[in-house]
Amino acid sequence: MVQASNRLSRRSLLSAAGLGGLALLAGCGKGDDGAAVVRVGYQKNGVFLLAKQRGEFDKALLRAGAAKVEWLEFAAGPPLLEALAVGGIDLGGTGDTPPIFAQAAGAPLLYAAVQKLSGKAGGILTQANSGINSIADLKGRKLAFTRGSSAHNIAVVVLESAGLTLDDVQVVNLGPADAAAAFAQGGIDGWVIWDPYYTLAQQQNNARILLPGGASGTGGAAYALAHRDFAAKRPALLAAALDALAADGHWAEQNRGAMAELMARETGLSLELLRDTVERADFAYTPITAEVIAAQQTVADRFHRLGIIPVPVKIADAAWTGWKGA
Incomplete structure (x- = not known):
């Protein structure tokens, strides 16, 4: 949603x-x-x-x-x-x-x-074929994270590093399990998430790392x-x-x-x-x-x-x- x-x-x-x-x-x-x-x-x-x-x-x-x-x-x-x-x-x-x-x-x-x-146990994912190659490319796209979680803060920091705010993306507030399902079905464009979901998505759902954990001060x-x-x-x-x-x-x-x-x-x-x-x-x-x-x-x-x-x-x-x- x-x-x-x-x-x-x-x-x-x-x-x-x-x-x-x-x-x-x-x-x-x-x-x-x-x-x-x-x-x-x-x-x-x-x-x-x-x-x-x-x-x-x-x-x-x-x-x-x-x-x-x-x-x-x-x-x-x-x-x-x-x-x-x-x-x-x-x-x-x-x-x-x-x-x-x-x-x-x-x-x-x-x-x-x-x-x-360190932030290495998570990051921002996108689909391998999404065409999104930078954080700036998320503008106007659906970005999922759990509101009130550490991923919420990471989303804010990372977007600011690209000159964007949460108002520049379509924020999708989902818990990890629901977000995993939405990601697998192509319903979201980007996903801020932590392990084990972070690694599972790469192994099972064709996920590509858009920004690794720990980058842009997100430890x-x-x-x-x-x-x-x-x-x-x-x-x-x-x-x-x-x-x-x-x-x-x-x-x-x-x-x-x-x-x-x-x-x-x-x-x-x-x-x-x-x-x-x-x-x-x-x-x-x-x-x-x-x-x-x-x-x-x-x-x-x-x-x-x-x-x-x-x-x-x-x-x-x-x-x-x-x-x-x-």
């Missing part, structure tokens, strides 16, 4: 941030803080998945005083942020853009740790995000959780073959595909620094300047610097 506008109303902002169902979920309330149950949101990829499967994360938190670790699976970043916003989880991870939308919508999140990304970041109450009431547990995530990230970087095997078991994707994608992935978690805050502020300012989010966002107000690194 093509967006009617590239500007988001307050209601649309809530939806893009994953907070559209906030009123419904708020009634669920929070868990028993006195029980020191740490609730962690994860998706079937990356370090959070590894942390759940290896079990070292749980052991580390139990040693640090947690009574229990509960893992809750989410299909994507927006619903994970929704759960974080209403206190359904204490910790989770997403790319750089979703928390900006959530912060603009008033979610009580904190940036607790960062993964600096970006991913974040471990914490609920404000968890950070305020359990700072030692949060620090221990980040230590454990960093240790799992280091393990993944040193054992990429084993990481690919784990992801193949969990996702059902081929081991050959995942060996390829894992080689390009970034796993290391590091502390939130002034440099990290400034980089994320640049993204937030860009979205506000373009009117994509209706209110300015101050990243420093949501930065947690209580973790100094493992």
Whole structure:
């Protein structure tokens, strides 16, 4: 579906941030803080998945005083942020853009740790026979990405590098699975996407790389995000959780073959595909620094300047610097 506008109303902002169902979920309330149950949101990829499967994360938190670790699976970043916003989880991870939308919508999140990304695990694709040979050629054409995702920011940056804006293309707001189907059927001209969809499209759907990931300053970041109450009431547990995530990230970087095997078991994707994608992935978690805050502020300012989010966002107000690194 093509967006009617590239500007988001307050209601649309809530939806893009994953907070559209906030009123419904708020009634669920929070868990028993006195029980020191740490609730962690994860998706079937990356370090959070590894942390759940290896079990070292749980052991580390139990040693640090947690009574229990509960893992809750989410299909994507927006619903994970929704759960974080209403206190359904204490910790989770997403790319750089979703928390900006959530912060603009008033979610009580904190940036607790960062993964600096090379951007190699994604990029912009077009069909091999599309006749589109540069970003400038996308003018007037259909460009697909998931609104509120890291791909949204990449689209903005890349178009600006070619002297274009989102108003110069036909923006198609689709989740990865729907976009993959549309791309395979020739319904979109360009697609901003990440692995494993990025590699799958090249292998199965005659996709050609229009712009490789990491070009035009599109590396970006991913974040471990914490609920404000968890950070305020359990700072030692949060620090221990980040230590454990960093240790799992280091393990993944040193054992990429084993990481690919784990992801193949969990996702059902081929081991050959995942060996390829894992080689390009970034796993290391590091502390939130002034440099990290400034980089994320640049993204937030860009979205506000373009009117994509209706209110300015101050990243420093949501930065947690209580973790100094493992």
